[in-house]
Amino acid sequence: MFSCLFPIFEVKIKNAMEKAIFSVDLPLPLFKRGKVRDIYEIDGHLLIVATDRLSAFDVVLPTPIPYKGKVLTALSLFWFNFLKDLIPNHIRSLPLPPELEPYEETLKGRYIVGVKAKPIPIECVVRGYLFGSAWKEYQESGLVCGIKLPPNLKLAEKLPSPIFTPATKAEEGHDVNITLKEMEDIIGKENSQFLVEKSIAIYEKASAYAEERGIIIADTKFEFGWYDEEIILIDEVLTPDSSRFWDKELYKPGENQPSFDKQFVRDYLESINWDKTPPAPPLPPEVVEGTSRRYIEAYRRLTGKDDLI
Numbered sequence: 001m002f003s004c005l006f007p008i009f010e011v012k013i014k015n016a017m018e019k020a021i022f023s024v025d026l027p028l029p030l031f032k033r034g035k036v037r038d039i040y041e042i043d044g045h046l047l048i049v050a051t052d053r054l055s056a057f058d059v060v061l062p063t064p065i066p067y068k069g070k071v072l073t074a075l076s077l078f079w080f081n082f083l084k085d086l087i088p089n090h091i092r093s094l095p096l097p098p099e100l101e102p103y104e105e106t107l108k109g110r111y112i113v114g115v116k117a118k119p120i121p122i123e124c125v126v127r128g129y130l131f132g133s134a135w136k137e138y139q140e141s142g143l144v145c146g147i148k149l150p151p152n153l154k155l156a157e158k159l160p161s162p163i164f165t166p167a168t169k170a171e172e173g174h175d176v177n178i179t180l181k182e183m184e185d186i187i188g189k190e191n192s193q194f195l196v197e198k199s200i201a202i203y204e205k206a207s208a209y210a211e212e213r214g215i216i217i218a219d220t221k222f223e224f225g226w227y228d229e230e231i232i233l234i235d236e237v238l239t240p241d242s243s244r245f246w247d248k249e250l251y252k253p254g255e256n257q258p259s260f261d262k263q264f265v266r267d268y269l270e271s272i273n274w275d276k277t278p279p280a281p282p283l284p285p286e287v288v289e290g291t292s293r294r295y296i297e298a299y300r301r302l303t304g305k306d307d308l309i
């Protein structure tokens with residue numbers, strides 16, 4: 001039986017009629033459709049639209065989550081700004097072309113315009129806590145991505161200091177963890193050093209801030225790209241989709257942690273014994289609403305704002 005691990009958050013979904021959007025179809029050249037974002041080309045830039053799609057176990061679910069795309073967009077914009085002294089990013093402000101006027105309502109709050117960068121083919125993962133694939137590797141070998149960790153660490157335990165655990169972006173299926181040496185073979189030593197230092201610095205700044213607001217950033221993933229001979233931060237940053245957010249009040253090392261992200265949906269999918277191969281089953285209304293509230297709550301806590309439109 002599926003049971004709720006969370007206290008019910010006192011967050012009112014502002015507009016009960018808020019429409020969740022599965023995809024957008026704009027009169028612009030399509031750059032790509034990712035699992036969550038529909039990306040178009042616009043004046044040599046990218047128009048990155050965060051839909052309300054949710055993927056769990058690497059499969060996109062048929063039921064979109066109201067406000068999810070708006071949370072991802074607003075939270076990324078908040079962090080890009082918060083981090084701008086540490087690293088330049090892909091965000092640009094560009095007016096939308098007139099042909100998008102009929103789509104204004106659909107796009108409101110869920111798009112950014114960014115420069116088209118050349119993505120660096122490494123998922124830059126930083127972990128402050130031992131969880132997920134790192135926990136699995138640690139149990140097998142005492143190592144995570146080639147890094148030796150102290151013995152007898154517990155599940156979800158805070159690490160002595162944050163570690164950088166790169167992965168390669170798999171076209172299909174799960175990303176594959178690699179060692180720093182393997183990363184250096186792909187993008188060179190100097191670039192690797194730069195990305196390790198930046199990623200750790202970003203994590204440290206953001207996680208200290210989040211902790212003051214009651215959220216532990218257990219781990220997170222950054223994507224970087226080349227633009228104008230410079231490395232910039234691209235994609236989304238420090239959202240519930242790219243990170244594991246835990247409630248500081250509920251944190252207990254040694255146990256599975258309830259989180260703000262899609263763990264709620266994953267728990268539901270486990271409870272109905274879905275075999276994790278497509279097609280994914282639709283979500284019932286209470287799971288849709290509970291998930292929506294969790295995304296909004298993460299945004300509200302981290303930014304102190306309640307301004308999703």
Ligand SMILES: Nc1ncnc2c1ncn2[C@@H]1O[C@H](COP(=O)(O)OP(=O)(O)OP(=O)(O)O)[C@@H](O)[C@H]1O
Nearest residue numbers: 034035036037090114115116117119223225234235
């Ligand atoms: N400024 C940018 N320049 C070029 N590519 C970008 C930029 N920002 C984001 N991207 C790419 O856009 C995609 C974002 O879409 P989304 O997050 O939906 O995809 P994903 O399912 O996570 O990843 P993918 O489909 O690449 O496996 C990613 O492939 C990311 O690398």
Ligand SMILES: [Mg+2]
Nearest residue numbers: 034035036235
């Ligand atoms: Mg993505």
